[in-house]
Amino acid sequence: xxxxxxxxxxxxxxxxxxxxxxxxxxxxxxxxxxxxxxxxxxxxxxxxxxxxxxxxxxxxxxxxxxxxxxxxxxxxxxxxxxxxxxxxxxxxxxxxxxxxxxxxxxxxxxxxxxxxxxxxxxxxxxxxxxxxxxxxxxxxxxxxxxxxxxxxxxxxxxxxxxxxxxxxxxxxxxxxxxxxxxxxxxxxxxxxxxxxxxxxxxxxxxxxxxxxxxxxxxxxxxxxxxxxxxxxxxxxxxxxxxxxxxxxxxxxxxxxxxxxxxxxxxxxxxxxxxxxxxxxxxxxxxxxxxxxxxxxxx
Numbered sequence: 001x002x003x004x005x006x007x008x009x010x011x012x013x014x015x016x017x018x019x020x021x022x023x024x025x026x027x028x029x030x031x032x033x034x035x036x037x038x039x040x041x042x043x044x045x046x047x048x049x050x051x052x053x054x055x056x057x058x059x060x061x062x063x064x065x066x067x068x069x070x071x072x073x074x075x076x077x078x079x080x081x082x083x084x085x086x087x088x089x090x091x092x093x094x095x096x097x098x099x100x101x102x103x104x105x106x107x108x109x110x111x112x113x114x115x116x117x118x119x120x121x122x123x124x125x126x127x128x129x130x131x132x133x134x135x136x137x138x139x140x141x142x143x144x145x146x147x148x149x150x151x152x153x154x155x156x157x158x159x160x161x162x163x164x165x166x167x168x169x170x171x172x173x174x175x176x177x178x179x180x181x182x183x184x185x186x187x188x189x190x191x192x193x194x195x196x197x198x199x200x201x202x203x204x205x206x207x208x209x210x211x212x213x214x215x216x217x218x219x220x221x222x223x224x225x226x227x228x229x230x231x232x233x234x235x236x237x238x239x240x241x242x243x244x245x246x247x248x249x250x251x252x253x254x255x256x257x258x259x260x261x262x263x264x265x266x267x268x269x270x271x272x273x274x275x276x277x278x279x280x281x282x283x284x285x286x287x288x289x290x291x292x293x294x295x296x297x298x
Contacts, residue, residue, distance in 0.1 A: 034146065035145040035146050035172050035179065036145060036146075037137070037141075037142050037143065037144070037145050037174070038142075039052055039134065039137065043132075043133070043134045043137070046132070046134050047296075048132075048134050048135065048138055048293070049134065049138075051138040051288075051289045051293070052134070052137060052138045052141045053141075054288070054289070055141060055285065056284050056285045056287065056288035056289075057281065057284055058111070058277075058280035058281055058284040059112075059284070061095075062095045062109065062110070062111075062280050062284075063277070063280065065094075065095035065096050066095055066096055066097065066109075066273060066276045066277055066280060067273065067277075070096065070097060070098045070099060070272075071093045071096040071097060071098040071106070071108070072093075072098075073098075074092065074093075075092045075093025075096065075098075076093060076098050076106050077091060077093070077106075077108065077236060079219065079238050079241055082192065082193070082221060082236070083193065083194070085221065085223045085234060085236065086194070086197070086198065086223070090110075093108055094108055094109075094110040094234065095108055095109055095110055095276075095280070096108055096276065097272035097273050097275075097276045098272065099267075099269075099272050101260075102240075102260040102263055103240060103260050103261075103262075103263030103264035103265075103266070103267050104238070104239055104240040104241055104263055104267065105237075105239040105240065105267055105271065105272040106236075106237065106238060106239065106272070107235070107236065107237035107239070107272055107275055107276045107279065108234075108235065108236055108237075108276075109234075109235040109276055109279045109280050109283070110232060110233070110234050110235070111232065111233045111235070111280065111283040111284060111287055112227070112229075112230060112231075112232050112287065113224075113230045113231045113232065113233065113283075113286075113287040113290060114229055114230045114287065114291075115229070115230050115291040116230045116231050116287065116290050116291050116294075117200075117226070117230075117231060118200055118201055118202035118224045118225070118226065118231055119202075120290050120291065120294045121202055121204070121222075121224050121231070121233070121290070122162055122163075122164075122202050123294060123298055124286070124290060124293075124294070125164045125186070125204060126162075126163040126164045126167075127297065127298075128147075129147055129149050129164070129167075129169050130149070133145075133146050133147055135147075136171065138285075138289070139282055139285060139286055140173070140278070140281055140282035140285055141285070143173055143174045143175070143278065143281070143282070144171070144172075144173050144282070145171075145172040145173060145174075145179065146171070146172040147169065147170070147171050147172070148169075148170045149167055149168060149169045149170065150167075150168050150170070151166060151167065151168070152166050152167060152168045152185050152186075152187075152247050153168075153213070153247045154247050155167075155247065156188070156191075158188050161188065162188075162202075164186045165186055165187060165188050166186070166187075167185075167186050168183055168184065168185050168186075168247075169183070169184040169186070170182065170183055170184075170211055171184065173278075175271075175274060175275045175278040176270065176271070176273075176274025176275060176277060176278055177268050177270055177271055177274055181211050182208055182209070182210075182211065183208065183209050183210060183211045183212075183213065183246065184206050184207070184208050184220075185206065185207040185208075185209075185216075185246055185247060186204065186205070186206055187205050187206070187207060188205065189203040189205045191205060192205045192219070192221065198225065200225065200226040200231075201223070201224060201225040201226065202224045203221060203222065203223050203224065204220070204221070204222035204224075205220075205221055206219070206220040206221075206222075207219060207220075207246060208220060209246045210246075213245065213246040213247065214245060214246075215243050215244075215245070215246070215257055216243065216244050216245065216246045217239065217240055217243065217266060218237055218238065218239050218240070218241075219237070219238045219241060220235070220236070220237050220238075221235070221236045222234075222235045223235075223236075233283055235279055235283070237275065237279070239267055239271070239272065239275075240263040240266055240267050242258055243257045243258040243262075243263075244258075
């Protein structure tokens with residue numbers, strides 16, 4: 001037992017040292033003194049400020065599904081089953097979360113966007129990340145603080161790319177367990193094994209990890225498809241499914257971290273439910289104003 005404890009301690013220390021040494025290696029600078037959940041005096045004068053005050057909330061059945069307890073094993077869509085998102089109809093467990101014995105976790109959330117199209121979502125994921133933090137703040141008032149972006153290191157040269165493919169976003173947000181800065185690498189769906197999508201659909205394929213790129217900790221799919229009256233987004237998060245270096249990172253930290261001991265440390269007990277609620281809230285908020293903002297700013 002002593003040998004095991006020493007080994008685990010050595011692994012954790014090694015990872016921490018790598019994180020310190022390479023901190024901010026791939027991230028643009030961001031002054032934490034400028035991170036604010038509230039609107040500044042200048043932002044209060046902005047035409048978008050009204051959306052910060054007009055809060056929308058998830059449907060009660062979505063909140064109930066998330067808060068009533070974890071999904072059963074049969075309701076979890078495994079990474080290997082991810083292509084079932086393209087099936088017609090719905091899967092069991094469209095809303096909820098699960099945590100597994102190895103420390104990894106899973107999240108599912110479904111959001112209806114009245115009057116919206118997949119094109120609007122594609123536009124939002126480029127426009128909202130640029131120039132002004134208020135664009136990001138109105139997406140989830142009180143939980144979204146700041147946003148910056150940079151080209152993803154060594155991004156592939158995609159054929160007919162969406163504008164946001166090959167971009168790394170660095171949001172500052174509170175997903176329910178404290179304020180943190182993250183890195184989100186937006187990749188083409190083909191990198192997640194999706195060669196073709198149905199007509200009128202789009203997919204956000206995202207790798208999430210540390211800002212310095214040392215560890216990819218989460219894989220996200222937001223699959224958007226047309227439905228009567230608009231579109232729906234079916235979100236899936238696979239948390240700590242495996243650890244690997246993000247683009248421009250180092251494989252050593254990922255290799256050291258990819259074990260159940262570190263996964264339990266990286267994924268707090270409350271994270272799955274809190275992140276599911278965060279996802280439900282931010283997309284309910286976005287759904288409330290997306291068509292209007294798209295018409296005004298596109």
